[in-house]
Amino acid sequence: TTVSVSASASHAIPTTLYGQMFEDISSGDGGLYAECNNFLFFSALLFTVRKLVLQNRAFQQVTPNTADALNAWTSIGSSASITVIADPSPLSSALPNSLLLSIPPDASGELGFANGGYWGIKVAANTDYTASLYYRLPSALPNGAGSPILTLALQAEDGTRLAAHSTPLLVNATEGWTHISAVLTPIETPPSTANSFTVTVAGFAPAGLEVHFALLSLFPPTFKGRVNGMRADIAETLAEMRPAFWRFPGGNNLEASGQTTATRWQWRNTVGPLTERPGRVGDWTYVNTDGLGLLEYLLWCEDMEMEPFMAVWDGYSLDGTSITGAALEPLIAEAIDQINFVIGDPATSEAAALRASLGRSEPFALTYVEIGNEDNVGRAPGTYASRWNSIVTNLTATFPQLHFMATSLTTTPVLTPTPQIYDIHLYQTPKFFSTDSFFYDSFVRNGMTFFEGEYAATSTNNSNLFGTPDQGRLLWPTVAGSVGEAAFMTGLERNADIVFAASYAPLLGHVNGSQWTPNLVGFDAGNVYKSTSFYVQKLFSLNKGDEYLPSTLPNSSTSGTLFWSVTRWNSTGELIIKISNSAASPAEMTFVLPFETVTTMGTAQVITGAGTASNTPEEPNLVTPTTAQIPTGATFNYTAPAISVTVITLSVQ
Numbered sequence: 001t002t003v004s005v006s007a008s009a010s011h012a013i014p015t016t017l018y019g020q021m022f023e024d025i026s027s028g029d030g031g032l033y034a035e036c037n038n039f040l041f042f043s044a045l046l047f048t049v050r051k052l053v054l055q056n057r058a059f060q061q062v063t064p065n066t067a068d069a070l071n072a073w074t075s076i077g078s079s080a081s082i083t084v085i086a087d088p089s090p091l092s093s094a095l096p097n098s099l100l101l102s103i104p105p106d107a108s109g110e111l112g113f114a115n116g117g118y119w120g121i122k123v124a125a126n127t128d129y130t131a132s133l134y135y136r137l138p139s140a141l142p143n144g145a146g147s148p149i150l151t152l153a154l155q156a157e158d159g160t161r162l163a164a165h166s167t168p169l170l171v172n173a174t175e176g177w178t179h180i181s182a183v184l185t186p187i188e189t190p191p192s193t194a195n196s197f198t199v200t201v202a203g204f205a206p207a208g209l210e211v212h213f214a215l216l217s218l219f220p221p222t223f224k225g226r227v228n229g230m231r232a233d234i235a236e237t238l239a240e241m242r243p244a245f246w247r248f249p250g251g252n253n254l255e256a257s258g259q260t261t262a263t264r265w266q267w268r269n270t271v272g273p274l275t276e277r278p279g280r281v282g283d284w285t286y287v288n289t290d291g292l293g294l295l296e297y298l299l300w301c302e303d304m305e306m307e308p309f310m311a312v313w314d315g316y317s318l319d320g321t322s323i324t325g326a327a328l329e330p331l332i333a334e335a336i337d338q339i340n341f342v343i344g345d346p347a348t349s350e351a352a353a354l355r356a357s358l359g360r361s362e363p364f365a366l367t368y369v370e371i372g373n374e375d376n377v378g379r380a381p382g383t384y385a386s387r388w389n390s391i392v393t394n395l396t397a398t399f400p401q402l403h404f405m406a407t408s409l410t411t412t413p414v415l416t417p418t419p420q421i422y423d424i425h426l427y428q429t430p431k432f433f434s435t436d437s438f439f440y441d442s443f444v445r446n447g448m449t450f451f452e453g454e455y456a457a458t459s460t461n462n463s464n465l466f467g468t469p470d471q472g473r474l475l476w477p478t479v480a481g482s483v484g485e486a487a488f489m490t491g492l493e494r495n496a497d498i499v500f501a502a503s504y505a506p507l508l509g510h511v512n513g514s515q516w517t518p519n520l521v522g523f524d525a526g527n528v529y530k531s532t533s534f535y536v537q538k539l540f541s542l543n544k545g546d547e548y549l550p551s552t553l554p555n556s557s558t559s560g561t562l563f564w565s566v567t568r569w570n571s572t573g574e575l576i577i578k579i580s581n582s583a584a585s586p587a588e589m590t591f592v593l594p595f596e597t598v599t600t601m602g603t604a605q606v607i608t609g610a611g612t613a614s615n616t617p618e619e620p621n622l623v624t625p626t627t628a629q630i631p632t633g634a635t636f637n638y639t640a641p642a643i644s645v646t647v648i649t650l651s652v653q
């Protein structure tokens, strides 16, 4: 195949082209959000039947006085008993439940309870873990009872205490809640992640003891040291691909999961002190703590130098019901407040003043707001057109500088005002992606632009893209799937005059249990797993170029197996040639470049392997990119390996 390249760019490659889509789908609580204790409750849910309402660090949205409500906590000491209760004088109205530790008279020893982390807690020597909790004593201890000692500790599987902090219980803390926080710094690294966070009391009077506990938290070091921040190893992996944007909070998890609007994601419940965040029954079978909330998302975008692509709820519930007309008005007001929390002026907007009160008076950068998620005709009762009209008319009037993204099908229903942007999602087979990089070539150029907000090869079975593994569903991205996605992405670059952003979905998933596979990045308590598709996303994102150079078109028929795109960094003239070869045999290519002086040595970064090969926890680095110097020139040959992605970079004067 000979590829002749034009010297003059046809269009820019937008800086926003490659980014990340996020929603809490075994990815926030128990993942990117660094709180350890959540992991445990989350795992309890995943291990047990879906019926459970997920427990988390603050017993949010659970049924008190049930075994389920304790699911992830285990008592320490046979005479200690623990129960989750609806506290008669709760820590806050947002957190009405607490854990009651009861120790009977004449008990002795260290008694309490433990939390085993989400399939474990990673503990490393010389690392600071911030443990905190609230406690209160329902009744004063008898005089002369002395002060029982409360100990927060990290404990290894064999019972070794890795780090501990002890403090006397304030025996007169009978009415109010006492907050304690301690930094636990182990001096040794335990042999596994099967560690526990323990809370124990000792030295209590013969009369026994009752203590209420609430909002028990254990944080490891976070990305950039942010308080209530992100798990550093996962964050650093995501940062590797230098994403240009972050779509949040969903995805399905934005939506209302029941008949009522009460189950939608509500931004106000996700900001402010953790004691004021009630949590929410999310759309992926577990309760979200909402410890990862709107402000945390916005600060994360700044820490990662990403643009927020923020969604507002649009009145659609995942059960297919939706609200329109006057009933939407309060939700439109809520969306206006949500946007004002991000960009408003504290002097004129209460929501912006709330942001300022939380320490951020300056507005955040925001350009794009998505109206709902996947609210296409197939899922909504055809009310998207009226909801879009009500919402966007109001938001445009209030925020004329923002660009709103529609989530319905581009062909129907007709929307007014006419959307400037549609968010298109595409889940398909590796073969589809390998042969359909021309998806956008036929789109009319009428000013409409597109956000490919979710795409992934999900299954080898094109008649069941979301089935089970034995029906073809991919558990992990495969080389064939990643090669297909790369072919598709060469098409995104060829059509970057109308496609301004794209993100693989879902971004993150826990390898011990999640609601969706495949995911771009997997993780467990101690590790992060980079998939073959992650490497493709990273290679393309780091080697974007900023202008597209037209070249000989690939074979766009369904027999096509070889796809490429040529871009350039305008400032340096450096060329980037991305190639996807999905054929089982190598592809001989000749590149004819219209430049006088082309370097005779270029760099080729290659991802290749068996089509069914995946990076898994068992073989996390089975397929990783290799880098080689290759002979180049004004005309040069390159052999694209079978089932491979190549990114060639070469300097041109």
Ligand SMILES: [NH3+][C@H]1C[C@H](O)[C@@H](O)[C@@H]1CO
Pocket: 023, 250, 251, 252, 253, 373, 374, 425, 454, 505, 506, 516
């Ligand atoms: N159903 C998929 C599409 C939806 O937007 C996401 O929540 C899901 C996983 O990426």
